Amino acid sequence: MKELLRIRDLSTDRKNMAPLNRFRLQVFSSEIVGIIGLNGSGKNTLAPVLSGEELIESGQIFYNGRIIETEGRRLSRLKLEKQGIFLIRPGNRLIRNLNISENMSISLKRRILDLFRNPGHREKLVELTLKEFFPGLNPDTMASSLPVSVHWMIGILKAYIEGARLVFLDRILEQCSEKERNEILSFIRILREKGCSFVITYNKIAPFLSFFDRLGVVRNGELAGIVHKSDYDPVRLAALVVGKKFADKFSFKKEGEAGSGSSLLQVSGILDLKLQSAEILGLYDPFQERSSELIDLLSGDSPDKGTQVVVNGLAVELSEDYNVIQSGIGIVSEKIFDKLFFKDLTAGQNLSISAAKRTAYKNGYIPTSAEHYLEEKYPVEIGIPDEFLRLPARLLDKDYQFILALHMRILSGAKIIILENPVRMADLLSRELIYLSIESVRKKGAGIIFISTDISELIGFCDRILQYDRIGSI
Amino acid sequence: MKIKQFSNKNLTLLLVILLLELLFLRIVIPNFVSFHNIISLCRQSTITAILAIGMGLVLISGGIDLSVGAIVALLGMAAAILITDFHLPVAVMTLIIISGGILTGLVNGTICSKIKIHPFIITTALSVIYRGAANILNSGMPVYGISDSLLSFDKKTFIGIPMPLLVLFGCILAGTYILRKTYLGKYIYAIGLDEKTAGYSGINPGRMKMLVYSLSGMFYGIAAILLLSRVGSAQPTAAKAIELDLLAAAAIGGIGFRGGRGHILNIVIGVVVIEILGDILIVFNVGEYYRSIFKGLVLLAALYMDAAVRKKRSKDS
Numbered sequence: 001m002k003e004l005l006r007i008r009d010l011s012t013d014r015k016n017m018a019p020l021n022r023f024r025l026q027v028f029s030s031e032i033v034g035i036i037g038l039n040g041s042g043k044n045t046l047a048p049v050l051s052g053e054e055l056i057e058s059g060q061i062f063y064n065g066r067i068i069e070t071e072g073r074r075l076s077r078l079k080l081e082k083q084g085i086f087l088i089r090p091g092n093r094l095i096r097n098l099n100i101s102e103n104m105s106i107s108l109k110r111r112i113l114d115l116f117r118n119p120g121h122r123e124k125l126v127e128l129t130l131k132e133f134f135p136g137l138n139p140d141t142m143a144s145s146l147p148v149s150v151h152w153m154i155g156i157l158k159a160y161i162e163g164a165r166l167v168f169l170d171r172i173l174e175q176c177s178e179k180e181r182n183e184i185l186s187f188i189r190i191l192r193e194k195g196c197s198f199v200i201t202y203n204k205i206a207p208f209l210s211f212f213d214r215l216g217v218v219r220n221g222e223l224a225g226i227v228h229k230s231d232y233d234p235v236r237l238a239a240l241v242v243g244k245k246f247a248d249k250f251s252f253k254k255e256g257e258a259g260s261g262s263s264l265l266q267v268s269g270i271l272d273l274k275l276q277s278a279e280i281l282g283l284y285d286p287f288q289e290r291s292s293e294l295i296d297l298l299s300g301d302s303p304d305k306g307t308q309v310v311v312n313g314l315a316v317e318l319s320e321d322y323n324v325i326q327s328g329i330g331i332v333s334e335k336i337f338d339k340l341f342f343k344d345l346t347a348g349q350n351l352s353i354s355a356a357k358r359t360a361y362k363n364g365y366i367p368t369s370a371e372h373y374l375e376e377k378y379p380v381e382i383g384i385p386d387e388f389l390r391l392p393a394r395l396l397d398k399d400y401q402f403i404l405a406l407h408m409r410i411l412s413g414a415k416i417i418i419l420e421n422p423v424r425m426a427d428l429l430s431r432e433l434i435y436l437s438i439e440s441v442r443k444k445g446a447g448i449i450f451i452s453t454d455i456s457e458l459i460g461f462c463d464r465i466l467q468y469d470r471i472g473s474i
Numbered sequence: 475m476k477i478k479q480f481s482n483k484n485l486t487l488l489l490v491i492l493l494l495e496l497l498f499l500r501i502v503i504p505n506f507v508s509f510h511n512i513i514s515l516c517r518q519s520t521i522t523a524i525l526a527i528g529m530g531l532v533l534i535s536g537g538i539d540l541s542v543g544a545i546v547a548l549l550g551m552a553a554a555i556l557i558t559d560f561h562l563p564v565a566v567m568t569l570i571i572i573s574g575g576i577l578t579g580l581v582n583g584t585i586c587s588k589i590k591i592h593p594f595i596i597t598t599a600l601s602v603i604y605r606g607a608a609n610i611l612n613s614g615m616p617v618y619g620i621s622d623s624l625l626s627f628d629k630k631t632f633i634g635i636p637m638p639l640l641v642l643f644g645c646i647l648a649g650t651y652i653l654r655k656t657y658l659g660k661y662i663y664a665i666g667l668d669e670k671t672a673g674y675s676g677i678n679p680g681r682m683k684m685l686v687y688s689l690s691g692m693f694y695g696i697a698a699i700l701l702l703s704r705v706g707s708a709q710p711t712a713a714k715a716i717e718l719d720l721l722a723a724a725a726i727g728g729i730g731f732r733g734g735r736g737h738i739l740n741i742v743i744g745v746v747v748i749e750i751l752g753d754i755l756i757v758f759n760v761g762e763y764y765r766s767i768f769k770g771l772v773l774l775a776a777l778y779m780d781a782a783v784r785k786k787r788s789k790d791s
Contacts, residue, residue: 299674325676339671342664344734353664354675356657364656412676 002029003065004166004197005085010059010070011221012049018042020049021221022059027166027199030192032211035201037218038241040399043201045221047170050087051077063166086159089170094143094151094158101126101139104158129161133190149180153187160191167191169200185211209237217241238459264447265329265416267294269307273466275416275447280438282462283451290468291451295333295420299324311416330409332402333420333451340405343394347384347404348375350393354408374411382407383433399434406437410446417441420451435461484728488743491726495750502757513636515749520638521697521704522719523745526727527649528579528693529720530741532593534653535686536666536733537586540597542694542720543713544604545578549698551608554617554708557624564624572695578604579691583684608710617708628703638700642742645693649738652689662686666733715766722769723748725776730784748772 005027012019018040027033037043048054052074061068061075063083068075077087094103104126130139134153143151152172159167169188173181188198200212209215215227217240225240265275271290275281285291297307309316309327316327324331332340341350352366352374359370380386384400393404409417419438438461442448452458458465500507525542532539549571556567582600586593611617630637653659661682664672669679702708721731727744729736751772755765 324674326678331674336674339668339674341675342667342671342734344667353660353677356660357676360657364658366655366657366660408675 003027004029004031004063006062008060008062010049010061011057012045012054013057018045019221020045023218023221024223025199025216027197029165029197030195031213032188032192032198032200034209034212034215035199035218036215036237036241037224041218042221043218044170046199046201047087047089047168050075050080050085050168051089081162081164084163084165085168086162086164086166087168087170088152088155088159088172089168090172090175094146094155096142096144099140099142100130100137100146100154103143103154104130104161125161129157133157133187147180148176149183152176152184156184156187156191160194160196164196166197166199169198169202171202173200173202242459242461263310264312265449266310267297267307271466271468273449275449277415277445277447278442279464280442280448280450280462282458282465283449284458284465284467285451285453288453291420292335295331295335295418295451298329298418299331299333299336301336325409325412325414328413328415329418330406330412330414330416331418331420332405332409333418335420337401337405341393341401341408344392346375346390347379347393347396347400348389350404350408351375351378351411355411358411358413378407379404382437403433403437406434406441410437410441414446416447416449418449418451421453484740485737485743488727488740488747491747492743492750495747495754499750499754499757502754513634513639515753516639516642516746517636519746519749520642521701522716522723522749523642523742524645524693524697524700525713525716526720526723526741526745527645527738528690528697529717530724530727530729530736530738531649531653531662531686531693532690533724533729533731534666534733534736535662535683536669537593537683537686538597538731539582539687539690540594540717541578541582541601541604543716544601544608545575545691545694546698546701546713546716547708547710548578548604548608548611549574549695550702550708550712551611551617551710553699553702554620555611557621558617558619564621564627567624568699571699572692575691575693575695575698576688577691579688579694580684582691583687586687587680587683605710612708612710614710616710618706620702620706620708624699624703625706628700638704641696641700645696646738646742649693653738658682658685663734666735668734718766718769718773719745719748722773722776725773725780728780730780731777732784 003026005025007023007025009022009024010020011022020042023042023046025033025035035043035046045054049056055074056070059070061070063085068080068083080087094100127139130137134150134157137150143154146154155172156167156169173184176184188200192198209227209232210229213229215229215232215237217224217227217237219241227237227240263274264277264279265273267273271294273281273283283291283294295301298309311328342353345353352371355370355374356366359374360366376389379389382403384396384403388396388400393401396404406417406419417438438448438450450458450462496507496512525546529539529542552574553567553571556562556570557564562570582593582597585600586596589596627637632640651659653662661672661677664675664677665679665682672679672682701712705712723744724736724741725731725744726747727736727741729741748769752765752769755768760768
């Protein structure tokens with residue numbers, strides 16, 4: 001096999017996304033490589049790097065033995081495409097109001113004369129290619145009416161006829177059902193036979209691991225390891241994904257500890273779960289339906305009369321006056337993330353509001369010392385850097401916003417913390433802070449529900465894991 | 475930027491405007507700017523300033539109350555009737571009227587929190603009801619014959635400072651204390667900034683609104699009694715269109731209309747700025763109708779400035 005792409009010690013800055021830190025990757029011709037990693041590990045930063053959105057700080061990229069200029073600059077997507085590297089991700093869809101043939105023809109040739117041609121003019125090559133790969137498909141079908149799988153397959157085929165030799169697929173499988181995913185993967189196999197290589201990043205890559213020739217595990221922006229198809233071992237893989245450092249450092253998964261505390265939360269109805277005190281309960285919900293329902297229910301957004309919620313032995317009435325925090329439940333979810341803190345206030349002011357009632361003496365008076373501590377010192381203690389203290393919370397990095405939202409819930413007196421994909425947005429600097437925060441909450445006797453679409457992450461951190469599919473718990 | 479820092483900057487700007495106004499009056503009418511005149515000016519602004527404190531609380535919490543004038547008229551009529559018909563002592567009447575203010579505020583707050591319609595509409599509707607009730611109390615006629623003890627309150631002084639002015643100081647202190655030093659104050663800013671976020675942070679926005687409107691009602695009650703004491707009679711048409719002055723003062727005082735920011739002292743100085751502006755217009759013999767046009771223009775200009783400042787700040791950050 002011939003080496004097609006080599007990424008050597010690639011580092012990006014941490015302004016927008018989880019950064020890559022001396023990231024390495026090698027892709028050979030006719031190979032399918034999967035990229036796996038915890039949420040926020042940096043695996044999804046590859047796409048913005050290739051599309052030129054993310055600035056490369058250092059490192060080299062070799063393609064076909066030739067070096068691509070990278071240092072201190074952004075890559076040019078058009079130049080990469082000319083060389084045969086294509087990126088397909090949720091952002092670049094087919095044009096909905098053009099038909100398949102038009103969509104494929106539109107960017108086939110880039111000549112000045114083509115500017116005057118009908119963009120929908122059907123190219124011979126397109127016709128032939130469609131006939132070869134999708135004989136039953138009508139080229140005049142509008143892109144808007146295509147099923148998701150066909151939509152993406154046409155997108156990949158479009159790249160193929162434009163000369164793609166290496167295709168990066170970034171999270172496009174996330175919106176597909178299992179059947180659609182299998183269709184796309186079969187199609188990828190066909191193109192692999194024709195000499196095309198693929199790099200696929202996807203959150204739930206573990207369930208179809210056998211599909212890949214090799215699997216790269218990204219952790220903290222680095223390539224933590226490569227697992228070959230023949231060496232697949234779920235425990236080793238989980239250790240690689242999570243990193244032994246965390247597994248050893250914290251007291252997650254202590255034998256016999258889980259389940260020994262008193263029952264903090266009991267939900268029956270949409271899903272049946274019981275959370276003990278000082279327990280981290282993982283919810284693995286690849287379809288994100290049950291967990292969404294749980295969050296909607298507990299946040300009071302869609303009170304379900306048929307569901308019973310018992311907090312600390314007391315039944316919670318999910319009426320209009322229901323307030324999640326006043327019931328002792330703190331939710332930090334991506335779904336309601338922009339409503340979890342006041343964007344125009346600083347971190348300290350946000351924390352001060354959350355702790356206001358608890359710090360107030362008689363007549364609601366808040367001592368200046370308490371206010372000063374909450375606004376100036378507490379944020380630093382929880383890991384928000386000093387230089388960010390004067391900034392409105394909307395300007396903080398996502399991971400600091402997450403820490404802020406979590407601690408606001410803790411200060412409000414929440415005894416049950418529900419975290420949805422807690423480290424998805426975190427970068428390597430602050431992920432440890434998040435885990436420390438979670439651990440400190442657990443040590444105080446709080447129960448934590450840890451919702452994730454990534455089973456490896458849950459295996460690494462939770463005392464118990466409940467797995468759900470569309471019907472119910474497994 | 476911190477709320478405190480913003481309020482300080484805004485306060486400095488307001489004081490500069492105030493000084494410029496006084497300087498202008500000093501040049502135009504050299505005798506105008508004397509200690510006596512300034513005290514009298516402040517005294518003249520007392521009632522509007524106390525109402526502005528109430529309105530300020532509501533505005534900071536993200537609401538608006540356009541029934542202020544009608545509530546003052548209703549409470550004033552009720553106070554006069556309690557004194558003239560029921561011969562209640564002033565202290566008892568004061569307690570009843572302030573409680574009445576709290577009650578009307580509670581009604582406003584409850585309706586605003588339960589009906590998900592903009593408080594602008596709700597309080598406009600309520601103002602019609604309150605104004606109607608004020609008319610019903612004495613068949614649309616003013617009430618005269620206020621006891622001397624109440625009338626004399628307006629003229630009393632304490633170490634040379636008129637009593638109404640002292641009441642205003644008390645209200646400023648109370649308002650500032652509530653906003654700056656209590657969790658209630660923090661919650662008022664919080665629901666003004668973002669009601670949904672406040673809800674997710676454990677604050678009950680509905681209950682807070684009821685509390686804020688009730689608090690503002692208390693200030694309306696105090697203002698109604700002071701107005702009665704000054705005018706010497708209760709008019710069902712009293713304080714008509716005073717909301718425009720209050721909104722202009724709030725806008726000049728940097729409270730804005732999106733809630734979540736502002737300071738009591740700033741809105742009070744905003745009231746004084748507006749009052750002096752009115753005096754300047756009177757000095758130049760500008761007719762009443764033109765004055766109201768001018769006030770409207772000032773409000774629009776203040777709103778424009780407010781929007782521009784917000785835009786600039788969000789760009790800068």
